Amino acid sequence: MRGPLLLLGLLVAAALLGPLLLAWPYDAIDWNAIRAAPGSPGHPLGTDGVGRDLLARALVGTRVTLMVALAAAVTSLLIGVAWGATAGWIGGKTDEAMMRIVDALYALPFMFVVILLMVLFGRSILLVFLGIGAVEWLTMARIVRGQTLSLKQRGFVDAAEAAGQSGGAILIRHILPNVAGIALAYLMLTVPQVVMVESFLSFLGLGVQEPLTSLGILVKEGADEMVTSPHALILPGLLLVGLVVSLTLVGEALRRRFER
Amino acid sequence: MLRLLLRRLAAAGPTLLSVVLLSFLLMKLAPGGPFDGERVLDPATEAALARAYGLDQPLAEQLGLYLWRLAHGDFGPSLVYRDFSVTALVSEGLPVSLTLGALALLVAVAIGVPFGAAAGWRPDSAIDRVARWFALLANAVPTFVSAPILVLVFGLTLGWLPVSGLGGAANLVLPVIALALPTAGIVTRLTREGVTGVLAADYIRTARAKGLSAAVIVRRHALKPALIPVVSYLGPAAAGLLTGAIVIETVFALPGLGRYFVQGALNRDYPLVLAVVVLYAALIIVFNLIADLLYGWLDPRIRDR
Numbered sequence: 001m002r003g004p005l006l007l008l009g010l011l012v013a014a015a016l017l018g019p020l021l022l023a024w025p026y027d028a029i030d031w032n033a034i035r036a037a038p039g040s041p042g043h044p045l046g047t048d049g050v051g052r053d054l055l056a057r058a059l060v061g062t063r064v065t066l067m068v069a070l071a072a073a074v075t076s077l078l079i080g081v082a083w084g085a086t087a088g089w090i091g092g093k094t095d096e097a098m099m100r101i102v103d104a105l106y107a108l109p110f111m112f113v114v115i116l117l118m119v120l121f122g123r124s125i126l127l128v129f130l131g132i133g134a135v136e137w138l139t140m141a142r143i144v145r146g147q148t149l150s151l152k153q154r155g156f157v158d159a160a161e162a163a164g165q166s167g168g169a170i171l172i173r174h175i176l177p178n179v180a181g182i183a184l185a186y187l188m189l190t191v192p193q194v195v196m197v198e199s200f201l202s203f204l205g206l207g208v209q210e211p212l213t214s215l216g217i218l219v220k221e222g223a224d225e226m227v228t229s230p231h232a233l234i235l236p237g238l239l240l241v242g243l244v245v246s247l248t249l250v251g252e253a254l255r256r257r258f259e260r
Numbered sequence: 261m262l263r264l265l266l267r268r269l270a271a272a273g274p275t276l277l278s279v280v281l282l283s284f285l286l287m288k289l290a291p292g293g294p295f296d297g298e299r300v301l302d303p304a305t306e307a308a309l310a311r312a313y314g315l316d317q318p319l320a321e322q323l324g325l326y327l328w329r330l331a332h333g334d335f336g337p338s339l340v341y342r343d344f345s346v347t348a349l350v351s352e353g354l355p356v357s358l359t360l361g362a363l364a365l366l367v368a369v370a371i372g373v374p375f376g377a378a379a380g381w382r383p384d385s386a387i388d389r390v391a392r393w394f395a396l397l398a399n400a401v402p403t404f405v406s407a408p409i410l411v412l413v414f415g416l417t418l419g420w421l422p423v424s425g426l427g428g429a430a431n432l433v434l435p436v437i438a439l440a441l442p443t444a445g446i447v448t449r450l451t452r453e454g455v456t457g458v459l460a461a462d463y464i465r466t467a468r469a470k471g472l473s474a475a476v477i478v479r480r481h482a483l484k485p486a487l488i489p490v491v492s493y494l495g496p497a498a499a500g501l502l503t504g505a506i507v508i509e510t511v512f513a514l515p516g517l518g519r520y521f522v523q524g525a526l527n528r529d530y531p532l533v534l535a536v537v538v539l540y541a542a543l544i545i546v547f548n549l550i551a552d553l554l555y556g557w558l559d560p561r562i563r564d565r
Contacts, residue, residue: 104275111503113537116287116537199404219405248396
């Protein structure tokens, strides 16, 4: 787990601090260096077709992608935990009905509904992560519900009941803290999935919009110019793959730790 | 087995209907319309257009008419491609997308199952380590990164393969590989998990103790249950391939459903977008159904429940 964690830390630090150290902001146009090659003065990795610093754009794009992913994952965490804990705690018919709804939603082609949302209601960054978050909560709800069901059988819940605590208090004080570990592990595993979805939407022009940038947009811009400057495609591609791989490995290590 | 099939079929109907309803209502709620252009239309013209396409009717009536036509295989007229019915547009795109998706699924299984099985057979061996990295990376490199890189290397630099349009079999090689890679990664991982799980089971130990050869154990006892995780992934795989096909068809300029979807969505061509969503939903439901049936065939305990 140390390697992936190190890589993740490096990527996050570079995304947050890197742009501060560079001479050129990500959206400034250097009229003297249009389509500059890597190694040009002031532009270590060159510039794009309109003279914007590629390294600064890649780092800011990583930052935006990470922020969208984190926000969407937290949205999915909130919906999933609320839904799953309620279903598992109440149990019986309510549980069955709530989980049936989750099953039904699983069968829907959700990617297309998200694309529809983006196209129909304008492409704001808020909608991007709300839309993705609303899609990704299903697995979280299933896991939290399962955990709640098994925790309900445990002695300390009986003890709390015998001590006269109300159902809501037991849920918040005793169940949720015990669900937190596994929920956090799945939060970590949701983040790389959201990174992929966001980049996918941005690549198609349906996600994050100019002048803001994200890894998906940079891959698209790089792909359009890959014959003349292949590094403009490869750099954001590598950052994206690095993010997804490190997040997945860290998430899986966390899950293994908490699933026992 | 028949009961399982009937129950699944009964569940598929409402799912498909709710997709149609949800997308239809979303379309109606959205601001902006297909006749918004650079030139502001004369109100009389706009009213005439709305009347011609039935957009002036009450919502319930529009929905009813849509469902009625849909039941007869008619997706209505396209609002943007004048003189084309959506059914005609879609039936041009569907074969392209289906060919692409089916070939990619075949390639993914052909790579993933043997690779994953070899890895699971000898955990922590060299081949296992290679397989695990392959599974991780193939799934982490999105199609919109791998597709342009494949184009750059094999199409533009080496000049081995064509990179756009639909000419012959050679035109499909790069799109199919790019589309198949993420699925191949997941199939590898699932097969590996299935095989390691099964090999730890008691009945395999019994078979080994009986002195059966490895080949017989694999063929007769291990293969079917080991494939269960792979088969249950078939539904999500279909969804993933269809989503991936949107990017692949855009990058390689293939006239499939995915391109119609993106074009239709950007043009607000409601009937076209709705048709693609409904078709995709139907395809995903069919694949889930096939997966359920295969599941029942592979695992008798599920069949009888």
